[in-house]
Amino acid sequence: MPHHCQTILFHCMDFRLQKLIKKYMLAKNLWGDCDVVSLAGAAKILADGNDQEKNFLLRQIRISLEKHNISQIIFMHHTRCGAYASEYEFAGHQEEIACHAFDLAQAEALVKSHFPALAVRKVLMVMEDDRGERAKFITLPPQTDKFIFNFRLDTSLIPRK
Numbered sequence: 001m002p003h004h005c006q007t008i009l010f011h012c013m014d015f016r017l018q019k020l021i022k023k024y025m026l027a028k029n030l031w032g033d034c035d036v037v038s039l040a041g042a043a044k045i046l047a048d049g050n051d052q053e054k055n056f057l058l059r060q061i062r063i064s065l066e067k068h069n070i071s072q073i074i075f076m077h078h079t080r081c082g083a084y085a086s087e088y089e090f091a092g093h094q095e096e097i098a099c100h101a102f103d104l105a106q107a108e109a110l111v112k113s114h115f116p117a118l119a120v121r122k123v124l125m126v127m128e129d130d131r132g133e134r135a136k137f138i139t140l141p142p143q144t145d146k147f148i149f150n151f152r153l154d155t156s157l158i159p160r161k
C-alpha cells in the first residue's frame with residue numbers, strides 16, 4: 001500500500017535541538033508526517049562536502065521522493081552549531097548567520113539542479129541559549145538575485161580553525 005508524506009526535513013543531529021524541533025514540527029503539522037534526516041550540520045555537506053558525501057544525501061532525497069512522493073524539502077540549520085564552530089571562527093552573529101545563509105543557498109541550488117520540481121525551504125534556528133530552551137526560527141527567502149546580493153559571502157574569508 002502506498003504511503004505518502006509531503007516533506008523531508010534535514011536537521012542537525014545535535015541533541016539540544018530535539019525539543020525545539022519537535023515543537024516546530026508539531027506547529028507545522030509535520031510530526032509523524034515527514035521524512036527526517038539528522039546529520040551534523042544538516043545540509044552543510046550539500047554545500048561543502050565531496051561528491052560521495054553529496055551523492056549520499058541526494059540519494060536520501062531521491063528515496064523520499066520515489067517512496068513517499070514528497071513535494072518539499074526543509075533544510076534546518078542552527079546557530080551555535082558544533083559542525084560550524086569546529087571549522088569557522090566567526091567574528092560575530094551576522095557573519096555566522098550569513099555563512100549559514102550562504103551554505104543553505106548552495107544546498108538549495110544543488111537540490112534544485114537535481115530535483116527541479118521540489119520546493120526548498122530554508123530555516124535557520126537562531127539559538128537564544130546553549131541548552132536549546134529558546135530559539136527563533138527564521139525562514140530565509142528563496143534564491144533570488146536580491147537574496148544573493150544581500151547574503152552572498154565568500155566563506156573562504158572567514159578564518160578557519
Ligand SMILES: [Zn+2]
Pocket residue numbers: 012013014040041042078080081082083
Ligand atoms: Zn549543529
